[in-house]
Amino acid sequence: MSKYQTFIGLEVHIHLLTKSKVFCACKSAFGDAPNTNVCPICMGLPGVLPALNIEAMRMGCLTARALNCTIPETTWFERKQYFYPDMTKNYQISQFASPLGQNGWMEIESKGVVKKVRIHECHLEEDAGKMIHTGNVSLLDYNRAGVALLEIVTEPDMASGEEAELFIQQLRRTVRYLGVCDGNMEEGSLRADANISINLPGKGLGRKVEIKNLNSSRFVRLGLNYEAKRQAEVLDAGKQVIQETRLWNENRDQTEIMRTKENAHDYRYFPEPDLPPFKPDAEFLASVDAMLVELPLERQRRFMRDYALPEDAAAALCEEKALADYFELVVDSGQWTVDSIRSSR
Numbered sequence: 001m002s003k004y005q006t007f008i009g010l011e012v013h014i015h016l017l018t019k020s021k022v023f024c025a026c027k028s029a030f031g032d033a034p035n036t037n038v039c040p041i042c043m044g045l046p047g048v049l050p051a052l053n054i055e056a057m058r059m060g061c062l063t064a065r066a067l068n069c070t071i072p073e074t075t076w077f078e079r080k081q082y083f084y085p086d087m088t089k090n091y092q093i094s095q096f097a098s099p100l101g102q103n104g105w106m107e108i109e110s111k112g113v114v115k116k117v118r119i120h121e122c123h124l125e126e127d128a129g130k131m132i133h134t135g136n137v138s139l140l141d142y143n144r145a146g147v148a149l150l151e152i153v154t155e156p157d158m159a160s161g162e163e164a165e166l167f168i169q170q171l172r173r174t175v176r177y178l179g180v181c182d183g184n185m186e187e188g189s190l191r192a193d194a195n196i197s198i199n200l201p202g203k204g205l206g207r208k209v210e211i212k213n214l215n216s217s218r219f220v221r222l223g224l225n226y227e228a229k230r231q232a233e234v235l236d237a238g239k240q241v242i243q244e245t246r247l248w249n250e251n252r253d254q255t256e257i258m259r260t261k262e263n264a265h266d267y268r269y270f271p272e273p274d275l276p277p278f279k280p281d282a283e284f285l286a287s288v289d290a291m292l293v294e295l296p297l298e299r300q301r302r303f304m305r306d307y308a309l310p311e312d313a314a315a316a317l318c319e320e321k322a323l324a325d326y327f328e329l330v331v332d333s334g335q336w337t338v339d340s341i342r343s344s345r
């Protein structure tokens with residue numbers, strides 16, 4: 001047991017399952033031939049005008065609702081300026097001052113222990129293209145540029161790699177239940193970055209390190225537990241943790257330095273002049289609420305209560321919405337009764 005307290009926050013990016021990209025009509029799909037789903041808008045050519053895909057906004061707000069966030073009366077987009085070859089515009093359209101979801105929370109539960117993780121915000125933005133490094137050249141595929149991305153940012157409320165893993169699993173189940181994301185971490189449709197700091201109890205947050213490249217929930221757990229141990233060794237040696245960005249190396253099972261962080265990046269955010277602010281009206285909000293479903297953790301608890309199932313069985317049945325639906329269909333058909341399920345255990 002470490003003498004330090006650990007603080008973990010997550011930034012999770014999910015690809016929304018819209019048919020087209022967030023600001024143009026290009027197809028949003030994984031695995032198509034490189035640079036086939038592109039147009040002047042998502043390539044950022046001069047003089048083009050983006051237009052908001054309302055389905056992306058709806059899916060974003062639906063996720064925000066499921067995460068108990070407040071949807072503001074007005075939400076808008078900003079330009080986040082930086083240069084990178086995978087983004088031809090030299091800025092990303094994102095949200096900064098008024099994200100579509102604010103101040104929410106999601107519960108995680110394991111072995112009857114419930115923890116509430118606060119959600120700082122959910123914001124809608126466009127994804128960048130993809131760089132493929134092969135031999136001594138780098139190739140660029142812009143099919144992903146402009147795909148609708150929802151970033152979910154938590155407060156540093158998790159205290160171990162296990163809790164962070166549980167959060168990712170719970171969030172993945174949730175967005176799959178909602179039908180807003182396929183949750184495929186291998187294909188990058190759900191990606192997580194983490195920040196972690198440790199400190200002596202009562203001393204507040206420590207100096208934080210960011211970890212990127214956590215492309216499975218297992219790597220989230222392994223990467224964060226490795227990092228908590230590494231930071232404890234630094235402090236035990238009387239040194240200070242350096243604020244930096246590290247990468248999880250899955251081949252060596254360790255985090256490695258990627259870059260030292262200067263102070264906060266200056267992205268020179270300013271309101272996107274080509275997109276009007278979005279004011280969700282009653283009709284829009286009603287359409288969002290109509291898409292809400294019973295969420296996996298609620299359903300799991302109901303299964304445990306109503307069918308007297310143990311946690312692991314209820315969790316397994318509720319992992320996929322289709323399986324949970326099927327289970328209830330069979331029970332409702334009268335072929336099984338609650339008593340027969342109970343007595344068969």
Ligand SMILES: [Zn+2]
Pocket residue numbers: 021024025026037038039040041042043146
């Ligand atoms: Zn396009």
